[in-house]
Amino acid sequence: MKTLLAALLWLPVAAGAAEHHVIIDGMKFTPQVVQVRKGDTIVWENRDMFVHNVTAAGIRSGDLQPGKTWRWVVPATMSFDYLCTLHPVMKGRVEVK
Numbered sequence: 001m002k003t004l005l006a007a008l009l010w011l012p013v014a015a016g017a018a019e020h021h022v023i024i025d026g027m028k029f030t031p032q033v034v035q036v037r038k039g040d041t042i043v044w045e046n047r048d049m050f051v052h053n054v055t056a057a058g059i060r061s062g063d064l065q066p067g068k069t070w071r072w073v074v075p076a077t078m079s080f081d082y083l084c085t086l087h088p089v090m091k092g093r094v095e096v097k
C-alpha cells in the first residue's frame with residue numbers, strides 16, 4: 001500500500017517534469033525566482049556580454065561564457081538562494097515545491 005501510494009504520488013511528477021529557463025542578461029537572472037518541482041530541469045542561458053556563473057552550496061555551473069547554457073536537474077525538494085560569484089550582486093532563488 002505504501003509502495004502504491006508512493007508510485008501514485010511520484011508518477012504525475014515524473015510525467016510532468018518540466019523545463020524552466022532562466023535568462024542571464026543585463027547583469028541579472030530573469031526570472032529572479034524560479035518555481036520548480038523535484039525532477040524538473042532548469043536551464044540557465046547566458047545572453048549577457050559577460051561571463052557569469054550559478055553558484056550555491058553544492059551547486060556550481062562553472063563559468064558560463066556569453067552564449068553558453070547550463071542545464072541542471074532539481075534533485076531534491078529544497079529551496080535555495082544562489083548567486084554569481086563574479087558579480088555577487090546578481091542573485092536568484094530556486095523555489096522547489
Ligand SMILES: [Cu+2]
Pocket residue numbers: 051052053084085086087090
Ligand atoms: Cu556574473
